[in-house]
Amino acid sequence: MSSASTPVSVVGLGADGWPGLAPAARAALRAAEVLVGGPRQLDLLPAEDCAGERIPWPSPLRPAVPALMREHAGRRIAVLASGDPMFYGIGRALAEELGPAALLVHPHPSSVSYACARLGWPVEDTEVVTVVGRPVARLSAALHHGRRVLVLAPGPGSPAEIAALLRERGFGPSRMRVLEQLGSDRERTYDGTADGWAHAPGDPLHVVAVECRRAPGAPRLGATPGLPDSAYEHDGQLTKRHVRAATLCALAPAPGELLWDIGGGSGSIGIEWMRTHPSCSAVTVERVGERAARIGRNAAALGVPGLRVVVGAAPAALAGLPAPDAVFVGGGLTAPGLLDAVWAALPGGGRLVVNTVTLESEALLGQWHRRLGGDLVKLAVSHAVPVGGFTGWRQAMPVTQWSVTKEEGSEI
Incomplete structure (x- = not known):
């Protein structure tokens, strides 16, 4: 690991390579005894200016960071990154491993900045989705009619894959533009619609700009909880739309938090x-x-392929899982020791929400409510249905819901 007196220089490079670097970034690379980066990045540095030992990143990259930094501790190290090192770049891994104070970051305009400049899109109004090392299904969650999305893509075949996903999700009319080699003298842009995409694979260094247009008749999926039940593939084991919205309200997700969804059914709560x-x-x-x-299929279709699915019965299947910020129990409530296990797993401030429709489980919730408090409510939803030539109400099975927040230091 580099000492405090010799911070690691992290230098962002554009497609224009050495000519596009600021004087301070060039000076850091000239002074480096060790140059670490991808082969493409290292090839952009002129040998006459950058004499340091060149080390290509091994694969997989992230596990190699600590050992590589220790191996060259005390030497002047420069790490190369694409564009802005702190935007989906190696800068994050280095900051987590070495600490921010051990780094001297020289950012370069990111591909997002270049793309928005070429397109005339305000950066703050543009959604950015990366599918580099991630499933392209992640893009599904960003598809809303009229929105602009930039997709950071991993290879020449990505535009065709993105077009196929747009068609599958009902966004075939969306305009797509591929912007290659941004910032270099080899810039190129080509476009079309997802429905008519027929371009051959191009340069691997590109971003894909999507102007979202929903096809007539395609389902409209909002940004808040309570998606239509028809958005899910299910066998009847589905927390229905209105109860689902109330359940997510009680769970109160916040950025960065982890949920345990026990008795997943169709996965709607976790999704x-x-x-x-x-x-x-x-x-x-x-x-x-x-x-x-x-x-798993529902999660991919709705844009969250990272949902982890554990096959097994709780509480035994909970062993070894990372500690949750919130827990939802939608099935298996009467399994011996389940509520004790999830309550013990919750940290102070964690939330527990339990839904049930049976008298036996309702009685159990009553006992826990008396012990720990919280909110115990009954949710009843009725739908208008034809009754002969008139209209009447058909009530769905009522759901009893208990929600509670664990107090700091609680041992119960």
């Missing part, structure tokens, strides 16, 4: 928890393998 913010995560526990596979 809509994750859709509230890109940094939210969830683990769904489902004992039936067929349903677990269905949860």
Whole structure:
């Protein structure tokens, strides 16, 4: 690890390479005894100006960072990054491993800045989704009619893959523009619609700009909890729309938080928890393998393929899971020791929400409510249905919901 007197220089490079660097960045690279980066980045540095030892990043990259920094401790190290090192770049890993004070970052305009400049899009109004090392299904959560999205893509075949996803999700009319080699003298832009995309794979260094247009008749999925039940593939084991919205309200997801969704069914609670913010995560526990596979398909279709699905019965299946910020129990409530296990796993300030429709489980919730307090409510939803030539109400099965927040230092 580099000492405090020799901070690691982290230098952002554009497609224009050495000519596009600021004087301070060039000076850092000239002074470096060790130059670390991807082969493409290292090849952009002129040998006559940058004489340091060149070390390509091994694969996988992240686990190699600590050992590589220790190996060259005390030497002047410069790490190369694409564009802005702190925007989906190596700067994050270095800051987490070495601490921010051990770094001297020289940012370069990111591909997002270049793309917005070429397109005339305000950066603050543009959604950015990366599918580099991540499933392209992540893009689904950002698809809303009229929105502008920049997709950071990993390779030449990405535009065709993105076009296929847009068509599958009902956004075939969306305009797509591929911007290659931004900032270099080899810049190129080509466009079309997802429905008519027929371009051959191009340069691997590109971003894809999407102007979202929903096809006539395609389902409209909002940004708040309570998606239509029809958005889910299910076998009847689904927390219905209005109860789901009330349940997410009680769970109160916040950025960066983790949910345990126990008795996943179709995965709707975990999925809509994750859709509230890109940094939210969830683990769904489902004992039936067929349903677990269905949860995975629903998560991918609705833009949160990172939802973790654990096949097994709680509480045994909870062993070894990372500590949650909130827990939802939608099934298996009467399993011996389940509520004790999830309550013990919650930290102070964590939330527990439990839904049930049976008298036996309702009685159990009454006991826990007497012990710990919280809110115990009954949710009843009725739908208008034809009754002969008239209209009447058909009531869905009422749901009893208990929600409670664990106090700091609680041992109960």
